[in-house]
Amino acid sequence: MKLWGGRFTKPTNQLVDEYTASISFDQKMWRQDIVGSLAHVAMLGKCGILPMDEVKQIIAGLKKVKEKIERGQVTFQLAHEDVHMNIEKMLIEEIGPVGGKLHTGRSRxxxxxxxxxxxxxxxxxxxxxxxxxxxxxxxxxxxxHLDTVMPGYTHLQRAQPxxxxxxxxxxxxxxxxxxxxxxxxxxxxxxxxxxxxxxAGTTFPIDREFVADMLQFxxxxxxxxxxxxxxxxxxxxxxxxxxxxxxxxxxxxxxxxxxxxxxxxxxxxxxxxxxxxxxxxxxxxxxxxxxxxxxxxxxxxxxxxxxxxxxxxxxxxxxxxxxxxxxxxxxxxxxxxxxxxxxxxxxxxxxxxxxxxTVTEDFSNATDLADYLVTKGLPFRQAHEVVGKAVLACIEQKKYLLDLTLEEFQAFSPLIEGDVYQALDVETVVNARNVMGGTARQQVEKxxxxxxxxxxxxxxxxxxxxxxxxxxxxxxxxxxx
Missing domain, CATH: 1.20.200.10 (Fumarase/aspartase (Central domain))
Known part of the structure; x- marks a missing residue:
């Protein structure tokens, strides 16, 4: 007989039991279920809903159920549907009908x-x-790896070091x-x-604050x-x-x-x-x-x-x-x-x-060449075009920006001077981004x-x-x- 079976005239179909039972997975919460029951019954005693001798019996019984589960001496039963009914059934088997009073004032x-x-x-x-x-x-x-330089990517294409x-x-x-x-x-x-x-709550004069305090809610x-x-x-x-x-x-x-x-x-x-x-x-x-x-x-x-x-x-x-x-x-x-x-x-x-x-065999310093030209007075949009042409020429010649001679650089813009090589050095490129959120070593340390x-x-x-x-x-x- 199910613990809730009083109004039913026949047992549930075996297929229904198998389909609706949750014990196969909710048994994982058996410790939580016992802890919740311990707090609940303690509250029932504190509020005078159950006499203290019965409360103590239930607490002792729950502790024994816990010990038996830990020792592997019990088996959760499909017939009892879920972890709650299984533990309540074990409790009743342990201490008798008084175990049925545990569910006073609560629902599954x-x-x-x-x-x-x-x-x-x-x-x-x-x-x-x-x-x-x-x-x-x-x-x-x-x-x-505050000195380890790698390519940064956008669109999985090398973008900036x-x-x-x-x-x-x-x-x-x-x-x-x-x-x-x-x-x-x-x-x-x-x-x-x-x-x-x-x-809708319960008709019993329970103390929810007491339970919340016991369980640290x-x-x-x-x-x-x-x-x-x-x-x-x-x-x-x-x-x-x-x-x-x-x-x-x-x-x-x-x-x-x-x-x-x-x-x-x-x-x-x-x-x-x-x-x-x-x-x-x-x-x-x-x-x-x-x-x-x-x-x-x-x-x-x-x-x-x-x-x-x-x-x-x-x-x-x-x-x-x-x-x-x-x-x-x-x-x-x-x-x-x-x-x-x-x-x-x-x-x-x-x-x-x-x-x-990898960062010396690509054009990930191209933006820095454009920024360099901007510092020399060229508007960024024009600088972008100049650098784009320089990159295209390098691709055609199978070389990189730092492979260009100063004369070749100046063919693209007379604003470029000998300091361009330092400006396009990998370490310079990385550490030039010394703003909040940037990749410069100082910013990464922050x-x-x-x-x-x-x-x-x-x-x-x-x-x-x-x-x-x-x-x-x-x-x-x-x-x-």
């Missing part, structure tokens, strides 16, 4: 919402930390926005839905209908995750390109590459490719949930069971990608000579310092919040009673 609707809030706020904390670790790895690598460290710091900037988005979304995750009941849902039907907090997480994965995918795309023989800018450590079953010489950047590939599933998880929610009437609907698998999958995908990319960046080697070679400070603030934020919300730190909630 607010219970499952609580579990997801508890689960997601902890996982988001870890993802923020892992993102910061990747930031640090990129920043450390950038600080090692930049420092390799400068290029890496662009990804640090992206990750900073990702971290800030997750921190902002975390505020709306850390809101208590428990106490909303099925949709910063706020409480004001409207109970909203509390049980809201999945915005998951959508925000999935949206932030999709952007984060987009940034990781762009980084991985460049790692794949840079590690090719055609570019040969970097070499990834053997520990993060694989080989070919037929071609002995191959060293494939599979990890980077797979991170790039898994980005699609994170996008899919976001659009899947948005589609589920778009036409739902208030309040709870069974459709909302589809909110969990995509959330779990996104958490797993991000954990894997971030955990692998950090040591990949730390251990990759950089071919400084190859990078420098960027590194600014983001190291930002990472320090992230570490402080994590320290201030993580000790309160990690599920293991809450497992003894209610014990003082």
């Amino acid at each position: 609707n607010d219970q499952v919402a609580l579990d997801m809030h508890l689960y997601l706020r902890e996982q988001m904390m870890e993802i923020i930390q892992l993102s910061m670790y990747l930031q640090r790895a990129l920043t450390d690598k950038a600080s090692q 930049v420092l390799f460290g400068y290029h890496l710091m662009a990804y640090v900037s992206m990750l900073q926005r990702d971290i800030e988005r997750l921190q902002e979304a975390w505020r709306r995750v850390n809101v208590l839905p428990l106490g909303a009941g099925a949709l 910063d706020g409480i849902y004001i409207n109970s209908m909203d509390a049980v039907s809201d999945r915005d907090f998951i959508v925000e997480f999935l949206s932030s995750s999709a952007l984060l994965m987009a940034h990781l995918s762009r980084l991985c795309e460049e790692l794949v390109i840079w590690s090719s023989q055609e570019f040969a800018f970097i070499e990834l450590d053997d520990a993060f590459c694989t080989g070919s079953s037929i071609m002995p010489q191959k060293k494939n950047p599979d990890v980077a490719e797979l991170v790039r590939g898994k980005t699609g599933r994170v996008y899919g998880n976001l659009f899947s949930l948005l589609t589920v929610l778009k036409g739902l009437p208030l309040a709870y609907n069974k459709d909302m069971q589809e909110d969990k698998e995509g959330m779990f999958d996104t958490v797993k995908t991000l954990h894997g990608a971030l955990s692998l990319l950090t040591p990949m960046i730390e251990t990759m080697t950089v071919n400084k000579q190859r990078m420098r070679q 960027q590194i310092a600014a983001y190291r400070e930002a990472m320090g603030k992230t570490e402080t934020w994590i320290a201030e919040h993580s000790q309160k919300v990690m599920i293991e730190s809450l497992i003894d909630v209610g014990s003082p009673l």
